[in-house]
Amino acid sequence: MDLYTPPIADIRFNLEVFGYEQDVASLPAFADFDLETAMSLLEEYSKYCVEVLHPLNKSGDTTGVRFDPADSSVTMPEGFKEAYAGYCENGFGSIPWNAEHGGMGAPFALSTLASEVMIACNKAFSMCPGLTAGLIDALEAYGTPAQKEVYLSKLISGEWSGTMCLTEPQCGTDLGLVSTVATPVGDHFELTGTKIWITFGEHDLTENIVHLVLARLPDAPRGIKGISAFLVPKFLEDGSRNPVFCGGTDHKMGIHASPTCVINLEGAKGWLVGEPHKGMRSMFVMMNAARLNVGIEGVALAEAAYQASLKFAKDRRQSRALDAKKQDREHAADNILVHPDVRRMLLDVKSTTEGLRGLVAWIALNYDVMHHSTDEAVQQKAEDLVALLTPIIKSFGSERGFFNVSTAMQVMGGAGYTADWPVEHYLRDVRIAMIYEGTNHIQALDLVGRKLMMGGGRLMRVFAGEITDLIKSCADDARMAPFVEPLKAESKRLNATTMEMGGMASADHEVMGAVASAYLNQFALVTLAYVWARQAKAVIDRPEDDPQRRSKLQLARYYMELVLPEAAMYAQKVKAGKGAVVDIDVDLL
């Protein structure tokens, strides 16, 4: 049964709505990537994901990875090695990198939206190219010319893969506690320490694995300002084995085919990336694109779960329509799509998933503008939107993604809970997205504690300006009122919440911690209302029977009437401040 079809049409729609041709393809860097070219690359990529990666998803989950303590090797499930080789041969790992080291030089937005399809087809597999991409980003930003020469083309081609070695047993969120030591020895360093939760830290897909390791120089200041970043390859240039070994793999609720490794550095040779004690910069370069991708995980698995549940619903007959006129007397029961609650669940998932996809497209396109525009004002505005909305995509995308997969399971009843359908697998796989690459609350603190403060509130003004411009542009169109009026009301409420929170938090930092998660959700709901209003505006002038117009308008209406009301609830939770949260006796918990 064909349970997943890549949402190519909706990706294209969003590229169009959020300005692919005007804002990105028009940049000199992307002269070769008009929309049609971009779309044919996306189709080719999607075809590979569906035909090669998707069939390995269930077997990979069932088999999992195999760690052998005898030689500290990790064997991937059957078929992954060949699938990875084919992925690289097709150049799919090289899409967004510039041509100097063998990249295709396509827009980041394209590879980002494409990654949804790979994740939906095989999330565990997708994490290998995902981590490699982070390392490439870090090297492009901070690598020496010699490092770029040695590593970039191998990483971009996929011959080698990359990792991000941050966490240690005593430090996850708080990287200031890193205790891995890097001792200078001649032209290099020797690293000693233990890293945990290293995704694809060991595997048999590539001939070499390049770790980016956070560690501390002997003279390092304490805390976060004493962290440096090092390149630590599994095999050195002379072919000898560097003493960086996998000490085991974790047993997890999901992503069984993604090896999560303990990595022991036993005097492993490493080379500094960037300046001493400035390792967090490399980390953040790796992390920023990764955070977008984690948000996409929620979109991808919710879409895949939605499609499975919709197929189930189309076949399933149970009970009678509540409206007698809709009853199908040729069958003993009606198709469950007649039941309002089944529609409600499907619309809940679809409206938030398509809203999030639009948000990802908007921000990914701004990412390209931020990197390639030569107009300083345009560049700055793009950077502001990326900075402001990345934590929202990561956090809301992953949380809503988890709820959405669960809702899709609910549509299917008991069938959804069994392994006969893929949804239980998706639910297990998607849950980690709320945790890694900075937990969702860390995203909320980033939003409230950093992004809202930057440039004296400039980012929020840029965002509010976008909303105001959209509202103004629809002022004379009564057809847009059902979408614009709720957006107006809720963005006004968001501004009030922001002011109120600012007032409370400036006198008391604990308030910020207590309300940040609720505030992020309120912000996210308003952002999706903006995205839905943009999508609605993009179709409103089409003929009334245009299917995409009808589909987008019915989803936009659902979003405004039945999802957006959640924003006021979060506003209420922000208003409650810190009292009931903080002024407690923890010994009574």
Added chain:
Amino acid sequence: MDLYTPPIADIRFNLEVFGYEQDVASLPAFADFDLETAMSLLEEYSKYCVEVLHPLNKSGDTTGVRFDPADSSVTMPEGFKEAYAGYCENGFGSIPWNAEHGGMGAPFALSTLASEVMIACNKAFSMCPGLTAGLIDALEAYGTPAQKEVYLSKLISGEWSGTMCLTEPQCGTDLGLVSTVATPVGDHFELTGTKIWITFGEHDLTENIVHLVLARLPDAPRGIKGISAFLVPKFLEDGSRNPVFCGGTDHKMGIHASPTCVINLEGAKGWLVGEPHKGMRSMFVMMNAARLNVGIEGVALAEAAYQASLKFAKDRRQSRALDAKKQDREHAADNILVHPDVRRMLLDVKSTTEGLRGLVAWIALNYDVMHHSTDEAVQQKAEDLVALLTPIIKSFGSERGFFNVSTAMQVMGGAGYTADWPVEHYLRDVRIAMIYEGTNHIQALDLVGRKLMMGGGRLMRVFAGEITDLIKSCADDARMAPFVEPLKAESKRLNATTMEMGGMASADHEVMGAVASAYLNQFALVTLAYVWARQAKAVIDRPEDDPQRRSKLQLARYYMELVLPEAAMYAQKVKAGKGAVVDIDVDLL
């Protein structure tokens, strides 16, 4: 590491608050069960769960059950057989049944609250006695004296176990579609058909398994009014094998140690229970207590997950307190309990879990009153509360339970996602509770379509009367205002929503379907506010430094300020009516 301690003190507290001694132990039937006797039985029971069932929980999940197609047998994971035997030897399966067939004759409330502990220790195991209990209920209500004689003592002792065979491949929610046929042959019937998702349909814990099977007599009317119930034992009285065979077990996201079976009836001998075509009555008797128990699954696993996450939090140090005065300069980082968002998550779980436990206690006690009171008015009121609030316990208990286990996982970060901690297991196990024993939306339809209508709205008036009485009794106590005022405001809003929904739905049944799930959640949130106000009132006169007083008041405050605001959001969703949900083109989904 000792990760779970049964919440005995909170169970006792709720038995006291909700009238165990005045309303239940005072009934002649329970003369032998004063509170101290009840509590010592509960402690003995809990000890067995913790010492014997808990250690089998993880291994049972990892091993799962083994189906052998050669002889259609199902082998339980190691240790389950011995644990089950010990459970029966201690008489733990016999607690609430009357002495005539070997029961202990204790209040139902006691066995119900005790079951939380068994579920927390080993949910998969708990399903075997759980299903047996349903069958005992059905037989006590509708069995012939001869059937009671043959079956009841064996089921109550646990020598035999019971099942509930309802679902077939083409019918789950809609039991009117049952097609299993029962043909009369002499003094019995021969049943032919296939049943799916039969919990403990086959296993090696007991010498016999007794199925309660819904089937259709040859002359049965179509639909739900043509369903009869039959007793179909695996082994007949002469020891011969009845042709009712397990055809396989399902692979599921969780409850791996609970066999979910396909059951093939191949001309199996069966005996009618109750009247022909009235099988749904037996089914509902089985189902009602089962629905309470499913709500408890959410409470049990949320409590267990909460305790694990709290233990993790107490040991974990990451980052610095936002309030400099709270920073612990003797360590490189502060304990994560200083972080407001960690407190928020823990309070979210604890306040809703303890609120739900109180609700379960209240309704379970009313269950005993309904069955044993001789005062007709008292009996009727108890019956009304049980009928009204059972769907709320099942639905809100299971949904919030799922969210709560997920929130506990979030407290633990990556650790919670690994199998090194039990929370990922709990999350997989608890998810099914939203689906079985009637999906959560079926509960909502039961609430809105049946319970609100009964006796011209009598049930709702009884419930509103309880709230009004409580509010009045607190009128002169300013200390109670922070709990009573929000309850007052939200119960007023609930009444308005109920009226408004009634107005919309009476003209259009589809509205009911569209809004029922949101309405149930609004109702549940107000109900928990009532429970919290009751709990607060119960401790308010104690000395200010009494730990239980302080704990209950800080949780009640959290609930009122940070959970109850969700009620207004659901009211808003009800207000939206059916338009955006129903008036869509499903072909565009």
